[in-house]
Structures are given as C-alpha cells and as structure tokens.
Amino acid sequence: MRTLRQMWADGDNAIGGWLSIPATLSAEVMARAGFDYVCVDTQHGTVEYQITVELIRAIEHGGSIPIVRVPWNEPGIIGKMLDAGAEGVIIPMVNTPEEAEAAVKACRYAPDGGSRSFGPTIGRIRRPDYVEWARDNIAVIPMIETKQAVDNLPEILSVPGIDAVYVGPADLSLTLDLPPANNDGSPAFDEAYTRIVDECQKVGVMPGCHxxxxxxxxxxxxxxxxxTATADQLALGAGAAASLAAARADVTGDGESGGSLY
Known part of the structure; x- marks a missing residue:
C-alpha cells in the first residue's frame, strides 16, 4: 500500500475519511469503504491513546493509510502517535514559521535535523529500516486555520520538511468573522482558499481540506x-436517516412519517 507521500509523488490525489468514534469496527468499515486515508481525530474526537493504537491497526487492516490529527503541536504527543504507527500527522493551529518548524522537528529524527526520540513501538516490528522509511514516508501536515496563518503562509511553506497543509474551515471562518462552517461563496473565505492553493503550488506543498x-x-x-469527504459520525447519521426514511415510506406508502414502526 502506498503512503500519502508516495501517492503525491505519483501525481495522485488522496480522498479520505475521518474518525471521531473510538471503535475499531467503525474504523475498519471506513477503511474498507475505499478511502485512500483515514484520519483518527485525537483533537476533537472522543478518542484516547490506547484506542488510537487499535484504530490505526484497524485502518491498516481495512486497506487505508492511517494518519492522526494530534490535539496540539507538542513533540511528545506527535512522537507517540508516530510510534503507534501513524503514517502522517495533522498538526492544529500552526500560525507561524517557528511553529511549523517545531512540527517538522517533532516528526523527524536527529540525522534529518529533528528532535523525535527513537522508539517506534509498532514501526520497528515491521520495518527494521524504520528510520530511513520514516524519512521518506511520514507526512508532516500543519493546519492552516486562522487568518494569521494565511497571512504568514509563504513563510510557513518555506520551512523544509512540510509535505502538505490542511485547512480547518471552521476555525478559519471564525477568524474571518464568519460562522464556523465551509463558507463557500463568501469573498473572504474563497480568497483565503485560493491563496492557500496558489501558495502551495508555488513550492510543491500539497494543499488539503475538509x-x-x-x-x-x-x-x-x-x-x-x-x-476529507466525510466522517464516521456523519456517515452513520446520514445512513441511518436514509434507512429510516425508506422504511417509513415502505410502511406508510406515501413517504410520510406514520409514527412508530411497531
């Protein structure tokens, strides 16, 4: 299975799913749906470390690339998620080149100018050459989710070792004085998205988003x-609602709610 960096090197786009539910079954279901990657959300999701380790295994078993959104730009947390087997990390609230540099260093070992401590609990079970593999495959993905980050984007993207950036539309919208959502059609929001793509294309960094x-x-x-096209709880809710609507339509014959089915 290719990593994200290998996909991008081959010229391919990546479409992904998102996990907030701490259940290995839903993780494997999402992976088997065919997403290129599935991201475990340890920032806003209801997911702790031990289950994250198990979710990563389930994602791999289902055939998708496992990545993790860490709760903060903190080297201990980032290293722990990589040690658990994540093949990329999304790092929230990176607003300056200094913060971007810290994120990169947390993902890299000393020979590559990094500060990551060696102890890849899962990685070295599978890869005796884990240090070399990590250098070539771990994806470092800072989040661009504030007006400050957009303003500082050229400087952030100049930091060596950034593979992609990931837009957080809700937080970006809040800093643009908009509701926390995908505010497509708002001039300020659209301008920010256009600038992010343009700046990334100038330097060969991959832009990503929800x-x-x-x-x-x-x-x-x-x-x-x-x-990222959907999340586990959104897909579950949409699927359940569609199934219920179809069932009610079958029972009532007119598509209108007939109350309880029992």
Missing amino acids: ATGPLVPKRFQQGFRMV
Whole structure:
C-alpha cells in the first residue's frame, strides 16, 4: 500500500475519511469503504491513546493509510502517535514559521535535523529500516486555520520538511468573522482558499481540506490534493436517516412519517 507521500509523488490525489468514534469496527468499515486515508481525530474526537493504537491497526487492516490529527503541536504527543504507527500527522493551529518548524522537528529524527526520540513501538516490528522509511514516508501536515496563518503562509511553506497543509474551515471562518462552517461563496473565505492553493503550488506543498457533498469535486478542481469527504459520525447519521426514511415510506406508502414502526 502506498503512503500519502508516495501517492503525491505519483501525481495522485488522496480522498479520505475521518474518525471521531473510538471503535475499531467503525474504523475498519471506513477503511474498507475505499478511502485512500483515514484520519483518527485525537483533537476533537472522543478518542484516547490506547484506542488510537487499535484504530490505526484497524485502518491498516481495512486497506487505508492511517494518519492522526494530534490535539496540539507538542513533540511528545506527535512522537507517540508516530510510534503507534501513524503514517502522517495533522498538526492544529500552526500560525507561524517557528511553529511549523517545531512540527517538522517533532516528526523527524536527529540525522534529518529533528528532535523525535527513537522508539517506534509498532514501526520497528515491521520495518527494521524504520528510520530511513520514516524519512521518506511520514507526512508532516500543519493546519492552516486562522487568518494569521494565511497571512504568514509563504513563510510557513518555506520551512523544509512540510509535505502538505490542511485547512480547518471552521476555525478559519471564525477568524474571518464568519460562522464556523465551509463558507463557500463568501469573498473572504474563497480568497483565503485560493491563496492557500496558489501558495502551495508555488513550492510543491500539497494543499488539503475538509469538504462534503458537491464541495469535494470542487475542491479537487480548485487544486486541493487531499480532501476529507466525510466522517464516521456523519456517515452513520446520514445512513441511518436514509434507512429510516425508506422504511417509513415502505410502511406508510406515501413517504410520510406514520409514527412508530411497531
């Protein structure tokens, strides 16, 4: 299975899923759906470390690339997630080149200018050459999710070792005085997205983002190379609602709610 960095090197885009539910079954279901990557959200999801280790295994078993959004730009947390087998980390609230440099250092070992401590609990079980493998494959993905980060983007992208950046639309919107959502069509929001793609393309860094529904193909058309299309709880809710609507329609014959099915 290719890593994200290998996919991008081959010229391919990556479409992913998102996990907030601490259940290995849902993780494997998401992976087996065919997403290129599945991201475990340890920032806003209801996920602790031990289950994250198990979710990573389930994602791999299902055939997707396991990555993790860490709760903060902190080297101990980042290293621990990589030691658990994550093949990439999304790092929130990176607003300056100094913060971007700290994120990169936390993902790299000393020969590559990093500060990561060696102890890849899962990685070295599978890869005797883990240090070399990590150098070539671990994806470092800072989040660009504030106006400050957008303003500092050229300087952030100049930091060696950044493979991609990932837009957080809700937090970015809040700093633009907009509701916390994908505010497609808002001039300030659209301008920020356009600038992110343009600046990334100048330096060969992959732009990524959250999107749903018709925004997914639009984001790829805009130049994004990594798009998360849905999350486990959203897919579960949408699937359950669709099944219930179909069942009610079958029972009532007119598609209208007939109350309880029992």
